[in-house]
Amino acid sequence: MVEKTPILDTFTYIFLMVGILIVGFPMIYSLIAATLPLEEVSKVPMPLIPGDQFITNMTEAWSRGNLGNQIFNSFVMATGITFGKIAISIIGAFSIVYFDYRLRVVAFASVFCTLMLPVEVRIMPTYEVAANVLGPMQATWDFLHLNGLVSWFTGNDFELNLNWSLLDSYTGLILPLVASATCTFLFRQFFLTVPEELCEAAKMDGASAMTFFRKILLPLSTTNIAALIVIEFVYGYNQYLWPLLITTNPDMTTAVIGLQDLIPQADDLPEWNVALSAALLVMLPPVMVVLSMQRWFVKGLIEKEK
Amino acid sequence: MIKRSTFKASYLPYLLILPQVIITLTFFYWPAVQGLLQSFLLSDPFGRSSKFVWFYNYIEIFTDPLYLKSILITFTFSLAVASVSIAFGLFIATMANRALKATALVRTLLIWPYAVAPAISGILWLFLLHPSYGIVALAIKSWFGVDWNPVLKGGDAMVMITIAAAWKQISYNFVFFMAGLQAVPKSLIEAAAIDGASPLKRFWAITFPLLSPTFFFLSVMNIIYSFFETFGVIHTVTQGGPGGSTNILVYKVYQDGFVGLNLGSSSAQSVVLMSLIVIITVLQFKYVEKKVQYTG
Numbered sequence: 002m003v004e005k006t007p008i009l010d011t012f013t014y015i016f017l018m019v020g021i022l023i024v025g026f027p028m029i030y031s032l033i034a035a036t037l038p039l040e041e042v043s044k045v046p047m048p049l050i051p052g053d054q055f056i057t058n059m060t061e062a063w064s065r066g067n068l069g070n071q072i073f074n075s076f077v078m079a080t081g082i083t084f085g086k087i088a089i090s091i092i093g094a095f096s097i098v099y100f101d102y103r104l105r106v107v108a109f110a111s112v113f114c115t116l117m118l119p120v121e122v123r124i125m126p127t128y129e130v131a132a133n134v135l136g137p138m139q140a141t142w143d144f145l146h147l148n149g150l151v152s153w154f155t156g157n158d159f160e161l162n163l164n165w166s167l168l169d170s171y172t173g174l175i176l177p178l179v180a181s182a183t184c185t186f187l188f189r190q191f192f193l194t195v196p197e198e199l200c201e202a203a204k205m206d207g208a209s210a211m212t213f214f215r216k217i218l219l220p221l222s223t224t225n226i227a228a229l230i231v232i233e234f235v236y237g238y239n240q241y242l243w244p245l246l247i248t249t250n251p252d253m254t255t256a257v258i259g260l261q262d263l264i265p266q267a268d269d270l271p272e273w274n275v276a277l278s279a280a281l282l283v284m285l286p287p288v289m290v291v292l293s294m295q296r297w298f299v300k301g302l303i304e305k306e307k
Numbered sequence: 308m309i310k311r312s313t314f315k316a317s318y319l320p321y322l323l324i325l326p327q328v329i330i331t332l333t334f335f336y337w338p339a340v341q342g343l344l345q346s347f348l349l350s351d352p353f354g355r356s357s358k359f360v361w362f363y364n365y366i367e368i369f370t371d372p373l374y375l376k377s378i379l380i381t382f383t384f385s386l387a388v389a390s391v392s393i394a395f396g397l398f399i400a401t402m403a404n405r406a407l408k409a410t411a412l413v414r415t416l417l418i419w420p421y422a423v424a425p426a427i428s429g430i431l432w433l434f435l436l437h438p439s440y441g442i443v444a445l446a447i448k449s450w451f452g453v454d455w456n457p458v459l460k461g462g463d464a465m466v467m468i469t470i471a472a473a474w475k476q477i478s479y480n481f482v483f484f485m486a487g488l489q490a491v492p493k494s495l496i497e498a499a500a501i502d503g504a505s506p507l508k509r510f511w512a513i514t515f516p517l518l519s520p521t522f523f524f525l526s527v528m529n530i531i532y533s534f535f536e537t538f539g540v541i542h543t544v545t546q547g548g549p550g551g552s553t554n555i556l557v558y559k560v561y562q563d564g565f566v567g568l569n570l571g572s573s574s575a576q577s578v579v580l581m582s583l584i585v586i587i588t589v590l591q592f593k594y595v596e597k598k599v600q601y602t603g
Contacts, residue, residue: 004500013405020399021416024477027431028419030442034434046442093327100320101313108324115335117588121535121557122580125564125573126338126345137337177334180327193310200312210314239424241539242557246565257424261543264430267458273434280430287422292415299418302479303486 035059035278042274054274062279066263071256072283074174075238078255079287081175082237086184087229091222094188095214099200109189116182120243131173131247135163169250178243184229187304191225192218228301231294235287256283339581345574357571364575373551374559374576381555384469385533392473393525396480397518401510403481404488414485421478425471426539432471433544457545461552464545468553471544472537479532480525487521488514527591531584556580 034042037052063069097109120127130136139162142148151159167173195218203213244255251259260283263276291298346364350357368374403413420428435443438456447455457463491514499509538557541547547554547562554562560580564573 006506009506010405013402017399017402017406017413020395020402021413024399024417024420024474027428027435027474030435031431043440045440046445047440089326089330092323096320096323097309099310099314100316100323101309102320105309105320108328111336112324112327112331115331117585118335118339118581119535119584121538121560122577122584123335123338123342124560124577125570126341127334128565129341130334130338134333137333176330180330180335185327197311200310200314204312204314210316210319213314235422239422239426239539241424241426241542242561245542257426257539260426260430264433264543271440273440276430277434280427284423284427287424288419291422292419295415295418298421299414299482299486302421302482 031277031281034274035281037274039270039272039274043271055278058274058278059282062263062275062282065275066256066259066279067251068256068259068279068282070252071254071259072286074171074253075255075257075283076286077171078174078240078244079234079237081171082178082240083230083233085175085179086181086233087226089179090181090184091188091219091226092214093185094192095218097185098189098192099210099213112180112185113182115180120177124242124246127177128246131167131177133164134167134176135165139163168247169253173247174244174253174255178237178240181233184233187225187229188222191222195221224297224300225304227294228297228304231290231298232301234290238287259283342574342577342581345570346578348574349571360571364571365579368572368575368579373554376551377554377556377559380465380553381534384465384472384537384553384555385530387465387469388473388476388533388537389526389529391469392476392529393480393522395473396477396525397484397522399477400481400484400488401514403485417481418478420475421482423475424539425475425537426543428475429468429471429540429544432467432474436467436470459549461549464549464553468537468540468544471540472533476529476532480529483521483525484518487518491517524591527587531587534580534583 033049033051034047035058036055037047038054038057041048041052093108093112097105133139142163148159167176199217200213203217208216239257240255241257245258248254248258260276260279263272263279265271265273265276347359347361348357349360349363399417403410403417406413423431433441435441436455436457438444438458444455444457447453455463457467495513495517496509499513504512534555535557537555538561541553541555541558542561545553547558556576557580560573560576563569563576567573
């Protein structure tokens, strides 16, 4: 600090502590609620001394919410999205930065513009695509009247029927969310800062494009990849709208969506202890990832948005 | 931009960009175009036939009082979420930046809500603000003498989802303000202190103007967040109720299209949302990034 301001410093720490308390309060309070039996948790106001029912509530929440299965689904979805996004973004950015070809700018612009098309603004038609992912091909085929053409060509009646539904499948949960303008943009920015000499030297030594990518670019990108893993894992795990749309089978639902069934409604027993235990269990994986990889997380958050 | 030294290859670059392009075409552009076409069509309730109706769906939604109300709700909601979470984030970040000790610990304690899904944040706050069980609700009732009931009263429900949505966003804003504050040159602050400026004066005259790029960036990001990503909060906590008082635009698209199966209207609403986000993004890139920039 620039000068000595004892009073202001005291206030700084007090405000800071109050701020941290306000931010942490929902979590602390839910943790206490998760340790209480039903008759305690439904008292008004709820006692603030932790009870001894923590394990009972957690096991109850685990089995009632089918959490084992649902957290596994969330995990598969989050991991799939994370690695899928990073993989296709990094090779996409490599293609855009290190090659000169005719459609380069078009390709980059088309990826970049997806920034303006989040799932939320194209709910119904994206659902239709997921219900039959080959639908666009089928539509193009029909539009060009290729059935007639093939029939005429082969002399037999021919009808092409493409159908591949992604509903209630891991592919459906992952694939549509794998394209990422921000990741591609991040890798592009990073590649642009990589010294030209590295590429020239590699070329002089006779390295092919893919060797250069594998041996030089990929190792240089590790910090960026680590940072993105944290961000994208949290993003994938916390998805709500998309899994809600495409899963109808309870066994394929993700954990964040499954929680809704545990919230006590007006006529139910007010089993908030179980509902909050489940909420705490479900939020645990992404919170752990963020806290344990904090440095990468902060880096990733700031770099990605820039 | 491209590198000076590039590789020569005929098909490799296309192959590398192909996965990205296939996915964007299938899951982004195709649906977007379909949605646009659909918004000019009117289908019968069984989806058997549809006819071209020009701007009928748009006229319909913009003369629908429920839709106009939803627009108003969305703007109120996003402004409230953005201002609450930005103000709180800035306040804590300033405090944390002043307190030079234990910054790592403070950061750890403030960062984790970012990892909480909006829907879970909604559940935690629903419990705290529940009219019969919530402790915060009890405090509001006894301290302010308000008959707090977010289950029945629209205004209270709005306050509840605003808090739930803003709470999670505080960490996000905190991280960016922290980064911004640490980039403010120490020498400027010291010079002002020597000239006799008080800490508060220094904040408003030096730190705050230097933070303005961060501030505008966060305003845009928070508004986008409250427009789209808060769907989970609404769906778990209020389902748009009571009486449509928390029915934000995104939730209405989902309700009308996916639940109500009114395809034409839902698509028209989607197109309106699409135009909104295009406007926000263009504004962000055109004005915010250029005009509000200071060199330290």
